[in-house]
Amino acid sequence: MTRGLVPHGMPRFPDPGARPPAYHPAEEFLLDYAAGTTSAAETLLLATHLAYCKSCRQAVKAARAVGGTLFDTLAPSRLPPNMLNRTLAAIDAGVQDEPPPRPPLSAFLAQNMAHPDWKRLPNGFRMRRIPGQEGSGRAWLFDAPPGLRLLPHRHVGDEWTVILSGVFHDGDRAYQVGDFGHREDGEEHQPFIGAEGRCVSLIMVRESPRYTTTVGRLAAPFVRL
Amino acid sequence: MPEPLFRPSPSFEELIVAVGARQDRSAFAALFAHFAPRVKAYLVRTGSDVSGADELTQEVMLLVWRKAERYDPAQANAATWIFTIARNKRIDKFRRERHLDFDPEDPSLVPEPEQLPDHGIEAAQEARKLGEAITTLPEEQASLLKLAFYEGKSHSVIAAEVGLPLGTVKSRLRLALARLRTYLGDER
Numbered sequence: 001m002t003r004g005l006v007p008h009g010m011p012r013f014p015d016p017g018a019r020p021p022a023y024h025p026a027e028e029f030l031l032d033y034a035a036g037t038t039s040a041a042e043t044l045l046l047a048t049h050l051a052y053c054k055s056c057r058q059a060v061k062a063a064r065a066v067g068g069t070l071f072d073t074l075a076p077s078r079l080p081p082n083m084l085n086r087t088l089a090a091i092d093a094g095v096q097d098e099p100p101p102r103p104p105l106s107a108f109l110a111q112n113m114a115h116p117d118w119k120r121l122p123n124g125f126r127m128r129r130i131p132g133q134e135g136s137g138r139a140w141l142f143d144a145p146p147g148l149r150l151l152p153h154r155h156v157g158d159e160w161t162v163i164l165s166g167v168f169h170d171g172d173r174a175y176q177v178g179d180f181g182h183r184e185d186g187e188e189h190q191p192f193i194g195a196e197g198r199c200v201s202l203i204m205v206r207e208s209p210r211y212t213t214t215v216g217r218l219a220a221p222f223v224r225l
Numbered sequence: 226m227p228e229p230l231f232r233p234s235p236s237f238e239e240l241i242v243a244v245g246a247r248q249d250r251s252a253f254a255a256l257f258a259h260f261a262p263r264v265k266a267y268l269v270r271t272g273s274d275v276s277g278a279d280e281l282t283q284e285v286m287l288l289v290w291r292k293a294e295r296y297d298p299a300q301a302n303a304a305t306w307i308f309t310i311a312r313n314k315r316i317d318k319f320r321r322e323r324h325l326d327f328d329p330e331d332p333s334l335v336p337e338p339e340q341l342p343d344h345g346i347e348a349a350q351e352a353r354k355l356g357e358a359i360t361t362l363p364e365e366q367a368s369l370l371k372l373a374f375y376e377g378k379s380h381s382v383i384a385a386e387v388g389l390p391l392g393t394v395k396s397r398l399r400l401a402l403a404r405l406r407t408y409l410g411d412e413r
Contacts, residue, residue, distance in 0.1 A: 027402055028380040028395045037379035045360040047327070059402075061301075066405060067312070067374040068305025069355045074375065076262030077269060080279060084257050087283050088250065091290055108327035 006170070021053045025160075026208055030056060034063035039135030040194075041204045045180070048162045050176030064164035097167055113200070123148060130202075137204045144193045145210055152190040157206025159183040166199030237303030238349050245293030253290060256303075260284050264311045271315055271377035281318060285311045302352040315377065351409060358408035366401035369394060 023045060030036045033046045050057050080086075103111075118126040124145035129138065137160075144150075146166070161168065161181035168175040170191040175181050183189060185206075193199045235243070235252075237259065243252035264285045268278040279365060288310050296306060372383045384394040 026395065026399075028398050031373060031398055031402065032379045035373045036316050037373065037377055037382070044327075050374055061411065062406060063402065064309060065301070065305050065355055066359070066370060066402075067376075068302060068308040069352055069359060070371060070374045071263060071308040071311075072304035072352070073356070074263045074266040074270075077265040077278070079262055079265060079282070083261065083279065083283065084254060085261065087257065087261075087286050088253075090283065090287055102327055141344075147378045165285065 019176070019178075020055070021049065021176075021180065023173070023175060023179040024053065024056055025049060025180045025182065027059065027069060031063045034060045035067055037135050041130070041135070041137035041139040042160070044130065044139050045160045045162050045202050045204050048109070048164075049178065049180040051105060053180075104158050109141075112145075118143075137206055140203045140205075142199070142201045142203055146151045146193055146195050146197055146199070149212050151189060151190040152188065153211050154188040154207040155183050155185060155205070155209050157185050159206075159209070160204040162202045164200040164202065166201075167194030168196050168201055169194060173178045232303075236349055238298040241289070241293050241296045241303055242298065244290060246295055256289065256307075257286055258285070260289070260304075264307065267308070267311055267375070268315060269331050270375050273315070281314060285314050288314065298349070302349045304352060312377075315367060354408060358405050361408075362401055362404060366397050366404075369397050370401055373398075 029038070029042070029046060033043065033050075038046060052058065097139060102108075112128060112130060115128065118128045120126045126143045128141045128143075130140065139155075144166075159182070161170075161175065161179075161183075163175045163177050163179050163181075165177060168179075168181070168191055170181060170183075170189055173181070174194065237256060240249075240252040243249040244256070261282055265278050265282040268281050269275060269287075269395075273281055285307075289307060292310065301309070318323075359370070362370070364389050369380075369383060369387075372378050373380065378386065380394050380398060381391060383389075384391040387394075
């Protein structure tokens, strides 16, 4: 089954036929998203999940309305006396200080999928660091062949995952398209990819995980996040 | 529900629509008088210095003028809409998402027009209910929400700064959001 994949490997985004996600980010992350306090990597994964998930979009919308209501109750600051006129003058002058618009998320992900610069392993696994980010966490695209078992590892800081295609098995959970997975600091696991097809996912880690087997430690330099 | 003390007529939502539909300057002046000082207060609390905040406030209000055409009163009340513009401006200007190369507000993220489940409620009316609901929150919950929105702090930063365990901050925020949702009649 390759639903969610178009021939050149870019997951259809958001896949209109996908079921609603079953696994969601914790509410405090949605609140951070609404308040605008997430890092670039966090924002990327949350925005991707939101593209699939109507119930989380509603939660963000409600949280933003809380923000708007609180904003309205802020004690007003004093403005320079001529500020309204200055603003109207800027409107008349046609001042354009807006940066050029940024591409939509779907185009951003497609560009990254199509980019030539991926780290490739002999087992058919490839990964790409999403460039140009700052703040907490680093985001990667993973593209793994069906049936692949990842090396057992332990997390330093939490790890987030959003599935773009295929099935990602982790413990007793099977994450599918749109699902948001979250592992806490110190948790150990060995995820594997379902037989259904290649699995493309976004991963965010705070620090490189520690591999917990000899083979893993030998491979670590090649799969360092 | 008690009527609020101050209810402008036309409403702030109608004023934004007037700016968008016919570049109505007196409508813009009325919006400016109410919201520009709050935009500045928000920018100062989230870390702008005062003179920088004046300049940023002007940029936010310019965006209010330019984006008014696309404002949909069914989607957000005036305060939430302007708050979102100010929040995005702050993020663009300062830090975390400076290198984010996609637009998190892009409409393709939200394929279908949506409303909160209680469809009959206008956004402006909903804001009044919400304002009332916030005043009923226990102080320990309301103060955390204010740190998140007034001071632009993530829940983990809040935990570190107020010296509460992270789990306590999470559970208080979840309780607050659940209570506000109940008020709005939205069971997630």
